[in-house]
Amino acid sequence: MxxxxxxxxxxxxxxxxxxxxxxxxxxxxxxxxxxxxxxxxxxxxxxxxxxxxxxxxxxxxxxRGAVSRYRSILGDPESVTPRRIGDLTCDALLWPVPLWADLRFEVLVAPGGVAWNEWLVRAPGFPAPELRSLADLTPWSCTVDEAARAFAPARPLEGSAPTRWGLAFTAPDGTEGVRRDCAAEFTYGLLQRVAVTGRRP
Structure with missing residues (x-):
């Protein structure tokens, strides 16, 4: 042997x-x-x-480059979808992540094969969570884009590490008429924590 x-x-x-x-x-x-x-x-x-x-x-x-590395580890992507972001046309490659059945690992690939964004997103066909107030923003409950849409307008914040993203927005805190300024932190695009930074009248 x-x-x-x-x-x-x-x-x-x-x-x-x-x-x-x-x-x-x-x-x-x-x-x-x-x-x-x-x-x-x-x-x-x-x-x-x-x-x-x-x-x-x-x-x-x-x-090896990021895209080649992911293909060698995760195999062929589940889907490859053209996407336009501003003036840039890129491909969105999606791979399943068994630990989170309703999420996919997305790599956005710019012309020339350069990966410029790598994070978790909601899988096609799965509904986004209902985010109405701070109480709904529990760890791992949503992705960056879902929080940004639910509490628009949101402002990107610099993450504390390369795999982290930040988002600033205002959300109801569950009390009638009270809104809170918030700073949310995401790791690989998945919500990790929310800090309340102020109160709006």
Missing amino acids: PPAKPASAAPFTPLDFQLVLLRRMADHNADLVEDARHTLGVSVAGMREANRRWQAMRHAPRS
Whole structure:
């Protein structure tokens, strides 16, 4: 029997990729990540190892481009859809993420094959959540674009890390006539937390 491959030489799988997503979300929602990790049947050490290998792949001297890397890990995308954003025409590549059945991992690819946005979005055919007030903005409840549409006009904020996005908006707090200024933080496009920054008359 041939010797087993060391962990670093084993293929990087869709399961490993989900662990990378979870590792980046653990700073804000450790309990949710812990539950998801148990669902996937992976140890804490396994999640750390997947993240270590991911970082090594990304920063290797001869690292392949983002789109090639995702195709090698996740296979062919579930769909490829042309999309126009301003003056730019790009392709939206979608892959399923089993941990979140109603979401897809989206990579927007500009002409020339350069990936310029990578995050989670609602899967086609799945309804967006009903977001009416602060009470609806629970962790993992919505994506960046869903929050921006529900509480328009929203203003983008600089994220605290490359995989994080921020959004500033005003939302009802559930009290008659009271609205709150909010700053929401998203990891890979999925809501992690909301901070109330002020009150509107």
